[in-house]
Amino acid sequence: MKLTRLLLPLGLTATLLAGCAGGVEPQYPPKELKDFPATVELDERWSQDIGEGLGRAQYPLTPLVDGGTIYAVDQTGDLRAIDTDSGDTQWEVELGTPISSGIGADPGRLYLGTRNGEVLAVDRTDGSIAWRSRVSSEVLAPPQVNSQLVIAQSVDGAVTALDRADGQEKWVYSSSMPALTLRGTGTxxxxxxxxxxxxxxxxxxxxxxxxxxxxxxxxxxxxxxxxxxxxxxxxxxxxxxxxxxxxxxxxxxxxxxxxxxxxxxxxxxxxxxSYLTPLVVGNYLFTVNAASHVLAIEADSGRVMWDADTLEGRWLTSPAFVDGNIAVGDYQGYVHLLDATTGEMSGRVHVSGSGLTLPLLTGDKRLYVYANDGRLVAYDLKTVEP
Known part of the structure; x- marks a missing residue:
């Protein structure tokens, strides 16, 4: 498949397009990686293989880290709760339906979207399904919650509010959609x-x-x-x-x-x-643009502090912040660390030849990476002694 961000004609599913070669030709050829003096080492703590991973369509199944547990799901509905320190599985369930979104949560439940246009509410203690509700079409964005509602945005441009307690529909907002869109929806x-x-x-x-x-x-x-x-x-x-x-x-x-x-x-x-979510740390805004430049911007004024083009054309993930570094993944399966103050490369590790498309998750001096083929890895960051 070409290095593209797949396009979604209105009315077609992402699955139908998963193996096709259509899309936007890369305007920026990927730069070759160059050696640099690393100041941070990524030490693998544990790894697991999560079923079939993201599948051929590379569904955006972003895991969730919360309270010492990381929750991860594959595209078939294999959902697991994993201890963040040991990597041991706390529980595992088969949801029995293909999953297409990342995971949202409140203190008691997880929320997931499906390819057939449902939102599932899943108990965090054992993975049992508390309720399931139909929405207008496939859900690619992780459902969001407040004190009363679960909000799901579907690929047809609709936003649906469901009652958090029982999944009953409260309201629907519909937007107009162009004939051609990027494969994905806003969250x-x-x-x-x-x-x-x-x-x-x-x-x-x-x-x-x-x-x-x-x-x-x-x-x-x-x-x-x-x-x-x-x-x-x-x-x-x-x-x-x-x-x-x-x-x-x-x-x-x-x-x-x-x-x-x-x-x-x-x-x-x-x-x-940019089609990626930016990141705010203190008074700095970090973003990855469509050319895969990583930018640090003064959040008050919009002034660019630095613009790192070292990884141009490498189809980076959204930026994450960990221990003074900006972390991004790329299409060849590398994780890159850039010093958040200067934009200089500080560390690198290869995770999987299947590539990385999901945002990286962070903890205290720790990075969690979910590769396209389902490999989930926890890395501890360690300073390299001069």
């Missing part, structure tokens, strides 16, 4: 009063969680160019909300914007194409 950001949701039409909408009615919406990216491919403006990354009420949003072929969350007022913006 909503949900808090008690509102849900922030980005769509393939380039719009960001703030929904009132009481009714599903939009409070405000704005166009983050405007379609340009002659072809449908040129006009892709998907908001596939998850909006990032800070405690002081700022919202950071990326878009493909569009902008990186900082907004006032209550009103949608633009605080700053810069032209930057």
């Amino acid at each position: 909503p950001r949900t808090i008690d009063p509102v849900t922030f949701a980005g769509f393939a039409n380039g719009r960001l909408v703030t929904l009132d969680n009481r009714s599903g009615q939009p409070l405000w919406d704005m166009r983050v990216a405007v379609p340009q160019g002659r072809t449908e491919v040129d006009q892709l403006v998907d908001l596939d990354g998850q909006p990032v909300l800070t405690r002081d009420g700022r919202l950071f949003v990326t878009s493909y072929n569009g902008r990186l914007v900082a907004l006032e969350a209550t009103s949608g007022k633009v605080l700053w913006e810069r032209k930057e194409s």
Whole structure:
């Protein structure tokens, strides 16, 4: 299969496209990796093989780390709870349905989306299914929760609110969809009063969680160019909300914007194409653009602090922060560490020849990596002595 981010014509499933060669030709050929003096070593602590992994379609089955347990699922529905220190399996269940999303959670349950358009609520203690609810189409984004609702965004542009207790539908918001989109959907950001949701039409909408009615919406990216491919403006990354009420949003072929969350007022913006979720650490915003440059940006002003092009064209994952480093995975299955202060390479390890497409998960000086073929590995970070 070509090195592409697959496209999803409206009405086709990701499975149908999994083996095809269609998509966007890589504009940036992947750079060869070069040796560097490592300052951080990635020491494998444990590993497990999680069933069939992401499958041929590379479903975005991002695991969840919480309270000393990592929860991981494969595309067939093999769900496991694993101790983060030892790597021992605490419990394992077969859900009996193909899974297509990453894992959302509240203190008592896990929430997963399926290929046949369902949301499952699963008990965290034993993996039993508490309820299952039908939504309008396949769910690729991990369901999000607040104190009362489970919010699921499906590939047809609908956002559905379900009652957290029993899965009953509370409201549905539907957006218009272009004829061609990136394979994937935005992941909503949900808090008690509102849900922030980005769509393939380039719009960001703030929904009132009481009714599903939009409070405000704005166009983050405007379609340009002659072809449908040129006009892709998907908001596939998850909006990032800070405690002081700022919202950071990326878009493909569009902008990186900082907004006032209550009103949608633009605080700053810069032209930057990205389909990945950015990361806020202190007053720094880290993002990976469509060329696979890793950027550090001053969150208050939008000023670029550094722009690392060392990994250009290597189809990086979303950035993660661990012990002073930015961690990303690439299409050849390498994990790369960059010093968060300077952008210089600090460490590297090869995980799997199947490649890495999911965000890396972090703990205290620890990194969890789920490869496309289902290999789940925990690495401890250790400083290299000079």
